[in-house]
Amino acid sequence: MDTEDVSWVADEFGFASLGDERRTDRLVKLATSLAESPTASFPEALKSQAELTATYRFFDNDQIDAENILASHTGASLDRLGSVPVVLSVQDTTEFNFTSHKALEDAGPLTHANCQGFFAHTTLAITPERVPLGVLSQLVWAREKDPPNKRATRKNRPIEEKESNKWLLSLQATIDIQAHCNGTQFISVGDREADIYDLFLVDRPQNVDLLVRAAQNRNVESEDGTVESLLEQVAQAKAATTVELQVPKRQQQPARQATLTLRYCKVTLCPPQYRAKEKLSPVEIWVVWAVEENPKKGVEPIAWLLLTTCPINSVKAALQTLDWYACRWGIEILHKVLKSGCKIEARQLETADRIKRCLSVYSVIAWRILYATMLVRCVPDAPCTALLDPDEWQALYCAIHEVPTPPDEVPSLYQAVRWIAQLGGFIDRKNNGQPGVTVLWRGFQHLTDLTKMYRIFNPRSPS
Incomplete structure (x- = not known):
């Protein structure tokens, strides 16, 4: 391997199994050049026409799997993951807008139907101290144009046919990685989109837990065997403490200090009523509720309702859960670096497979930038x-x-x-x-x- 290769690039990419050692060497060389100038276009970042041509050929090679590119970095992350007691496996979805790339094949509609591009669901390992340890998995897809009856049939389709299956696939990736880090506890963290009953039913090993922000006021079992809402039951829990939170300035709302009341309790979630025929098991889970009970007039109150499989037996554990969920911002910053720092949406690659390979390379480069930022703070x-x-x-x-x-x-x-x-x-x-x-x-x-x-x-x- 070329001694001029940046050593961290060789460490992260040098073990990629691409079917030919020459492809791995090429990956290390091109990743080195791209990492040196992450915002630059390919012609600007690469040193010669020969390198530029080789880079386009690499991204166009159908025998190179984007997952295998990322797998080298994930493998290199195992030592980092195994050296800490707790890893937050944070998931999030972002979209890459390629509407202006008229020649791009295989793109699909984005959140705004008149925009075209791809979605990426990334899992980033972060310590509770906010240091990112590596990208654990990444799913990239184009959304198909919705058929007229899609919404009407949503509840009847199995999870494997829904986009929300991404949460289960990423959780499984975390479970697979935890098997190589026996002394580390992994907490899979998701936002409100991850509030899916199937996720809580996944068979997990002892050292893998869930932390999800609730999106639904689900039915729960009460002590007398009747059914009540999740919010009704958690509201009956004793207020454990209050938390002072500095809220940054938002649109039309100045910065302010908010006082949140913290409650926690254990509940039993009832399966969704529309799935009664499946005879799903109820789920025992812990709830942490932090709510601003007396907001100022005209201010939208803050409310975090978190569901976790981690036992919450003390105020300290409840506060720790809030802090762990706050680490979610790390994955949002990673996606920001990919867009603003690595200019993914400006890359002229014309096909989905080329973009997937390119995204795998730049995701590791973006991780390295974020790693440097947070490591010094720790x-x-x-x-x-x-x-x-x-x-x-x-x-x-x-x-x-x-x-x-x-x-x-x-x-x-x-x-x-x-x-x-x-x-x-x-x-x-x-x-x-x-x-x-x-x-x-x-x-x-x-x-x-x-x-x-x-x-x-x-x-x-x-x-």
């Missing part, structure tokens, strides 16, 4: 070699300090990431807080160029 005093190769931090130090020779002492992760952010336009002031994803992906592009020059003028530097 372990700021760690040596920067946790993220950077020696020649990268040395080139960075020399550029920032305008000196020809770096020190022997390795800088901290906190220092190095702020220097990278400075390359991306971040102004390092005390009141500016932590650098965000945008300045870091710009900074990493500049760092790539600096490292190349450093290698030229310091040929003995490690690579």
Whole structure:
């Protein structure tokens, strides 16, 4: 393998099983070039016409499966996953709009029917401290145009024929990965779209749990054997504590501080009435309800109703559940990086299969950008070699300090990431807080160029 390959790229992509070692070598080379300039177009990112042609051929190769590209990264993530006690396996769906690509084949309608493109359902592993450990799975599909009677037949179709089956498939991917990380507890986290009865019926191993935001006021069994609504039963639970929450500014509503009342209890969910013939089992589950009971006039109250298979036997456990659910924003940021940072919707690839292969590569690149952003917030005093190769931090130090020779002492992760952010336009002031994803992906592009020059003028530097 080329010694000029960025080492993290080789670690994440170098074990892809693509049927031929030369394809894997090509994957590492093209991923290296694309990672160096994630916002650039292919002609801008690739060094020659030969590389550009080889890249298009790679994405056009029907013998290369997008899942196998991602599987190399997922395999590389196992050590990271197995090194922590709890992993939040966060799922979310996004759409990629290719309406302007008139030559694109196989696209389908998006949320707005006059738009064309693809949906992607991604599962990202995140620690409770918000550090992303890897992309666990990704489903990509085009939605077919709805037949006239689709809504009328929805309840009669099996889950396997519904788009909502994505939640079960992603949960199964998490279960498969957990089998390689016996000491780690995995919590599969989903938003209100994941409130599907079939999800709670999946046979899970002991170390895989669910955390879902409720979308339905389901029927539950009461103590006297009758049926009442979920909200009625949880409202009867004793208020456990209150939580102060700083609510950011929203459309036509100023920033404010909200007081949430926290309740939790165990309930038994009744199967959906329209599925009575299936004789489904009831489901015992824990509920955490955080609600703003006395909002100011004209303000929409905050209410989180969470369903989890994790036992909630204390206020601490209930608060932990709220915090775990708040980690969902990490997957939303990953999708933002794919769109804004990696410019997926601008890629001219013309077919769905090419886009799937391309998305697999860029999903790992986007993960790496997010990983750098969050790792420094978790372990700021760690040596920067946790993220950077020696020649990268040395080139960075020399550029920032305008000196020809770096020190022997390795800088901290906190220092190095702020220097990278400075390359991306971040102004390092005390009141500016932590650098965000945008300045870091710009900074990493500049760092790539600096490292190349450093290698030229310091040929003995490690690579």
